[in-house]
Amino acid sequence: MLSLKNISKYYQAGGNKISVLNNVNLDVDAGEFVSIMGPSGSGKSTLLNIIGMLDEPSEGYHYFMNEAVHQLKEKSRSALYKEYIGFVFQAYHLIDELTVYENIETPLIYQNIKSAERKALVADMLDRFQIVGKKDLFPAQLSGGQQQLVGIARALITKPRLILADEPTGNLNSKQGEEIMELFRKLNKEDKVTIIQVTHSEKNAEYGSRIIDVLDGKIDSSRNL
Amino acid sequence: MFRNYIKTAFRSLKKNKGFTLINVLGLALGLAICLLIVFYVIDEMSYDRYNLNADRIYRVNNDIKFGGSENSYAVAPAPMAAALQAEFPEVEKAVRFRQNGSFRVKKGNQDIQEHHFIYADPDVFSVFTFPMLSGDPNTALKDPKAVVITERMANKYFNSTNVVGKTLLLDDTVNFKITGVIKDIPKQSHINADFFISMITLAESKEPSWLNNNFQTYILLKPGSDVKVLESKFPKMVKEHVDPQLQNVIHMSYDDFTKTGSYFKLSTIALKRIHLESNMQAELGPNGNIRYVYIFLAIALFILLIACVNFMNLSTARSANRAREVGVRKVLGSARKHLIAQFLAESIMVTMVSTIIALIIAWGLLPIFNQMAGKELSISMQSLVWLVPAVIAIILVIGCLAGSYPAFFLSGFQPIEVLKGKLAAGFKGGFLRSFLVVFQFSISIFLIIGTLVIYNQLKYIQNKDLGYNRSHILVVKNLYALGNQAKTFKDEIKQMPEVANATLTGYTPTMDYRNSNSLFQTATLDVKNALNTQMWYVDEDYVNTLDIKMIKGRNFSKQMLTDSLAMIINESAAKKLGLADPLDKTLYMPLDQQAKHVKGYHIIGIMKDFNFNTLRENVSSLTMVLGEERGALSIRVKSADMPAFVSRVEKQWKSINPNQQFEYSFMDEDFDATYRTEQRMGKIFVSFTSLAIIIACLGLFGLAAYAAEQRTKEIGIRKVLGAGVSSIVAMLSLDFIKLVLISIVIAAPLAWFAMHQWLQGYAYRQNIQWWVIALAGVGAIVIAFVTISFQSIKAALINPVKSLRSE
Numbered sequence A: 001m002l003s004l005k006n007i008s009k010y011y012q013a014g015g016n017k018i019s020v021l022n023n024v025n026l027d028v029d030a031g032e033f034v035s036i037m038g039p040s041g042s043g044k045s046t047l048l049n050i051i052g053m054l055d056e057p058s059e060g061y062h063y064f065m066n067e068a069v070h071q072l073k074e075k076s077r078s079a080l081y082k083e084y085i086g087f088v089f090q091a092y093h094l095i096d097e098l099t100v101y102e103n104i105e106t107p108l109i110y111q112n113i114k115s116a117e118r119k120a121l122v123a124d125m126l127d128r129f130q131i132v133g134k135k136d137l138f139p140a141q142l143s144g145g146q147q148q149l150v151g152i153a154r155a156l157i158t159k160p161r162l163i164l165a166d167e168p169t170g171n172l173n174s175k176q177g178e179e180i181m182e183l184f185r186k187l188n189k190e191d192k193v194t195i196i197q198v199t200h201s202e203k204n205a206e207y208g209s210r211i212i213d214v215l216d217g218k219i220d221s222s223r224n225l
Numbered sequence B: 001m002f003r004n005y006i007k008t009a010f011r012s013l014k015k016n017k018g019f020t021l022i023n024v025l026g027l028a029l030g031l032a033i034c035l036l037i038v039f040y041v042i043d044e045m046s047y048d049r050y051n052l053n054a055d056r057i058y059r060v061n062n063d064i065k066f067g068g069s070e071n072s073y074a075v076a077p078a079p080m081a082a083a084l085q086a087e088f089p090e091v092e093k094a095v096r097f098r099q100n101g102s103f104r105v106k107k108g109n110q111d112i113q114e115h116h117f118i119y120a121d122p123d124v125f126s127v128f129t130f131p132m133l134s135g136d137p138n139t140a141l142k143d144p145k146a147v148v149i150t151e152r153m154a155n156k157y158f159n160s161t162n163v164v165g166k167t168l169l170l171d172d173t174v175n176f177k178i179t180g181v182i183k184d185i186p187k188q189s190h191i192n193a194d195f196f197i198s199m200i201t202l203a204e205s206k207e208p209s210w211l212n213n214n215f216q217t218y219i220l221l222k223p224g225s226d227v228k229v230l231e232s233k234f235p236k237m238v239k240e241h242v243d244p245q246l247q248n249v250i251h252m253s254y255d256d257f258t259k260t261g262s263y264f265k266l267s268t269i270a271l272k273r274i275h276l277e278s279n280m281q282a283e284l285g286p287n288g289n290i291r292y293v294y295i296f297l298a299i300a301l302f303i304l305l306i307a308c309v310n311f312m313n314l315s316t317a318r319s320a321n322r323a324r325e326v327g328v329r330k331v332l333g334s335a336r337k338h339l340i341a342q343f344l345a346e347s348i349m350v351t352m353v354s355t356i357i358a359l360i361i362a363w364g365l366l367p368i369f370n371q372m373a374g375k376e377l378s379i380s381m382q383s384l385v386w387l388v389p390a391v392i393a394i395i396l397v398i399g400c401l402a403g404s405y406p407a408f409f410l411s412g413f414q415p416i417e418v419l420k421g422k423l424a425a426g427f428k429g430g431f432l433r434s435f436l437v438v439f440q441f442s443i444s445i446f447l448i449i450g451t452l453v454i455y456n457q458l459k460y461i462q463n464k465d466l467g468y469n470r471s472h473i474l475v476v477k478n479l480y481a482l483g484n485q486a487k488t489f490k491d492e493i494k495q496m497p498e499v500a501n502a503t504l505t506g507y508t509p510t511m512d513y514r515n516s517n518s519l520f521q522t523a524t525l526d527v528k529n530a531l532n533t534q535m536w537y538v539d540e541d542y543v544n545t546l547d548i549k550m551i552k553g554r555n556f557s558k559q560m561l562t563d564s565l566a567m568i569i570n571e572s573a574a575k576k577l578g579l580a581d582p583l584d585k586t587l588y589m590p591l592d593q594q595a596k597h598v599k600g601y602h603i604i605g606i607m608k609d610f611n612f613n614t615l616r617e618n619v620s621s622l623t624m625v626l627g628e629e630r631g632a633l634s635i636r637v638k639s640a641d642m643p644a645f646v647s648r649v650e651k652q653w654k655s656i657n658p659n660q661q662f663e664y665s666f667m668d669e670d671f672d673a674t675y676r677t678e679q680r681m682g683k684i685f686v687s688f689t690s691l692a693i694i695i696a697c698l699g700l701f702g703l704a705a706y707a708a709e710q711r712t713k714e715i716g717i718r719k720v721l722g723a724g725v726s727s728i729v730a731m732l733s734l735d736f737i738k739l740v741l742i743s744i745v746i747a748a749p750l751a752w753f754a755m756h757q758w759l760q761g762y763a764y765r766q767n768i769q770w771w772v773i774a775l776a777g778v779g780a781i782v783i784a785f786v787t788i789s790f791q792s793i794k795a796a797l798i799n800p801v802k803s804l805r806s807e
């Protein structure tokens, strides 16, 4: 599904070049559930953002769904991204001014999907996550776990083939975290959605099929479970 | 998609109620003022356009240079209208007007003084659009002693408009037959009459002289003819008609006359331009002034700019808080154009609400504005025709303009940068925002300086020594009503113990009696050293009543019988004459058209110049001779109890003639009335300046609040580290004060230059003083500081634990 070849990322900081990612090679197949682990500041988020095309590598080759991403123009890249990728954040990043329903609906609007179809899709999703009763609430009225559920529902609404989750359970207690992980596992198993998550918890990492350890901008190890 | 934008916009606006309120109110206030000004400007520009033939009507003006002075007159010779119609095929019709004072109109046994009389040729109703309700417009003014009156007057005197055939008794002597009733003339008309008297009633209208100019003459051109072509034929006509008469009067051919530098030049002005652009001698009434229209428009634009800048500034400031939303939306797949559309939609929405509030404010302020501007503006169905499209245009243009910066700025964010929270920091010192604040304050300071300069000039006019004393002078008007008893009345008044002195003449600095004349230093009337001068008929009490100083010679004296041929001249006239000692010299005046008879006046005194015209003009030549002129009696009063005195004078008046209306005024009030335009402008300027400053302060207030909010955490940390309230207030205020200082540097020279130009319109002026600029600068800083410190102090007083807890 995706392949990173010799990917590096530098930042210029007052004359010094800081290397964040260093010659990273990574292949992920469709249907995998990958957990990325590593100490803080090791470059996990940067790696995930590059995979998600939110960030560009300084060097290297990036292939996604058989397209050479590093050669694509901004426009086709964002089209590719819009079609296949869904993002889940540690800080949820729901839009405060929109209700649960509207938050989930928003990506569909950007895909120019008709109102009636949107209604059906969002209703399905609310059903599936059992948050129908909360659909008219605003994010501030929800607990962290509920907000993250909405965040995932929003990421899933466009039926992405790849979910990228950066510490999705970082702000949640362990019980809420477990629920989210169960959900990921189910998505991976039943819906064949490829998932790449960053996590600090060994326990959560084990929900995945492979654990990658990142250290100082390099992939230190990769274990299949 | 659009609904989604609106929803977010609406909720986000609701969440930031304070910002939204400041934003909406600031813009609404600015728009309201603009609307009022636009109303005013449209009213000023719509003058005389009610005439269906407006595009084909022109007035013929006469520029005359004679005896060293040149003047433009709105009047032309009596026979010219007929000549134009006879000699030029492109002139379809020509109509003359003549204003000749006011009349007393009999109603029951009461006499009412009416002022809006005008003599007019019979064609007036086919040239101008004065729809006639009853009567025949073609023949109404054909016969002598015929009068056409307006609906208003018909109702006033007869309680009916069906009055054709009835008579009006004027001045208690002459009966006029009413031959027509016309609709009231629209307010937006430079011709402002209630009574049209048939021109043929006036003997002067049949005189053949081309040398006297007394008739406002309007021509209706045939469709398709070129007024420029017509104008080019004027010189030949003038020469043909003036030459023989000139030969008769001053024994000089027209060619020789022009060789001395003198001339008569006819020109035309389009009807629609008269109100705003014409300011000649003998206009039908006071006209507007296109300069004030421009100044108003400039102010409107300034205020609109300030309001828009505010709007942009506050939207941008607030939008920093929405950077995260932009980031999330981008991650969710929003294209940049969607974000731009979203922010524009939001901005347009706010503008729309502001515009609606602005309309309400403008509507509410209209009566006050009318009072200040001396107008009767109203929102009518007619104004809706332009108002509705204008409002839509305003909403779109301002909405897009004000929304464009946040729209393009925000939508350009990189999503991960935003989501990492990097933006807020980099957003603090936005250059554009500083620039906009400077821009706003420059305008405000400009307006403050302008206001101060106008105010100063008005005060200067009030306090300037005019060479005569206008206080404690009661002016009783129109002693013509007393006939030969006028002199008796004066003598009786002079006997009263409260009266210091009194003078009988209409020729005073504050009344509009004027008489220009040409005097010659030789009995042969040699044009070369002619003196073109005002020549006033006064009595021997004039100089003393008005406290005019004599420099040389003496005042008129009752004891000297020869003083009937004596003359007093002012310093300017003395200078113009160019004589070493003008005392006892003689000046000659022709008595008839042919100049067969001349009258010589010998100069017995020279008086100090006094400002008998407005302070816009320099004092010009003035000569005074004895003569009984009954236009007014000016009474210098000793007593302080004016009302009691006035009623005693009125009693005296009634004892002479109980049927005549007693009219009076005070000379100092009349003087002030001369500067009413300036007073008005001054008031309007002050109000607009205040509003501009309020709007600018609203913006600054919002920005300060925003800056304080942005720096809450920093302030908290500083306080924990031991910073005092005052140092934090200073830290927060300094950034803005710096911007205000820059504004002063920019605005002061510009304002100085602009106001210097304005002052050139006054021959007598108070030049701009340094303290005006200093005051404006200090004022702006103080205002800005007060505005900001409100927010700064609030921020500085917050308990640091509160602001740091969220981290």
Ligand SMILES: Nc1ncnc2c1ncn2[C@@H]1O[C@H](COP(=O)(O)OP(=O)(O)O)[C@@H](O)[C@H]1O
Residues within 6 Å of the ligand: A011, A012, A013, A018, A020, A038, A039, A040, A041, A042, A043, A044, A045, A046, A047
């Ligand atoms: N814009 C940037 N400029 C400079 N350094 C950055 C920037 N963004 C991230 N870094 C650095 O890159 C390193 C890796 O960051 P990140 O990928 O967020 O780490 P992780 O997610 O593993 O904690 C960090 O040391 C961080 O300081």
Ligand SMILES: [Mg+2]
Residues within 6 Å of the ligand: A044, A045, A046
């Ligand atoms: Mg991270």
